[in-house]
């Protein structure tokens with residue numbers, strides 16, 4: 256559990272990070288407010304790029320690849336500073352900093368933006384996406400629902416979303432086997448804070464609790480929670496396998512996220528720079544699919560060396576959980592006209608992609 260000393264240290268780190276960001280801004284701004292044009296030193300523009308994971312995790316590899324490619328392709332005009340999780344506050348703080356322009360770029364996940372941009376909860380509906388990652392990759396890359404009405408919702412909140420992408424299937428880890436709705440009853444399941452995720456687990460009979468990612472390990476260890484959901488690479492790098500007995504290949508969901516910019520910053524760039532950034536995001540996105548796959552494979556190999564039982568749910572078992580969560584689709588559609596359009600369109604797109612990729 257977190258002690259007062261830990262809270263004090265975390266608080267201190269957060270205040271320090273805010274001061275650092277503010278100092279960075281004041282070097283070049285002179286306007287005293289949140290900037291949105293990057294810090295420029297002569298001909299070099301320094302961009303702050305924050306993400307939600309630790310060093311060496313999928314988002315960190317993505318952000319560093321972006322840094323490498325953009326710095327090279329812009330001939331040094333852009334310099335990118337990558338900030339890992341926690342260095343600029345919580346994931347909710349990062350989202351807010353992206354909105355205000357205190358940072359220019361971020362990887363921000365719907366699990367954290369769902370209550371700010373309710374339509375982004377489309378990504379949090381379990382059993383919506385395919386159990387074929389190639390199908391999901393195609394949908395995330397090309398979807399009219401995502402790059403039309405959903406993108407508009409991000410823009411209304413001051414964010415330009417470039418690309419939605421995936422970090423692998425979500426797996427359950429738990430201190431008991433979970434393969435039937437009966438097994439799920441009353442399980443204290445840790446989730447990200449989005450309301451829709453919490454509702455979905457309530458429908459499954461669990462007792463969901465949202466906590467900050469930094470608290471998951473200790474809460475599992477002290478039995479404050481029984482289970483959690485995350486992609487394999489994250490289970491492994493966070494050492495959840497040390498404090499859990501079962502790993503369920505449930506394919507109940509994919510972990511999706513979005514690479515985005517502060518809108519004022521992006522729209523303030525000239526056309527050539529906008530195109531360059533979009534080109535680099537697309538290149539890194541294409542690269543990230545195999546990268547996340549390799550990370551998942553390495554993690555599974557590592558986890559299997561430990562004392563943890565791996566359970567693969569059958570199609571029928573997965574179907575039973577899916578049935579229990581269908582109501583959240585209605586809740587999502589009731590959110591707004593845009594939400595209704597997004598869900599109805601993406602359901603069709605997933606079906607079409609299943610046919611195309613399957614053939």
Ligand code: 6CS
Pocket residue numbers: 307308346364422447467468484485486489510
């Ligand atoms: O479960 C979480 O909170 C985290 N999971 C991942 C894969 N990325 C960031 C997030 O903090």
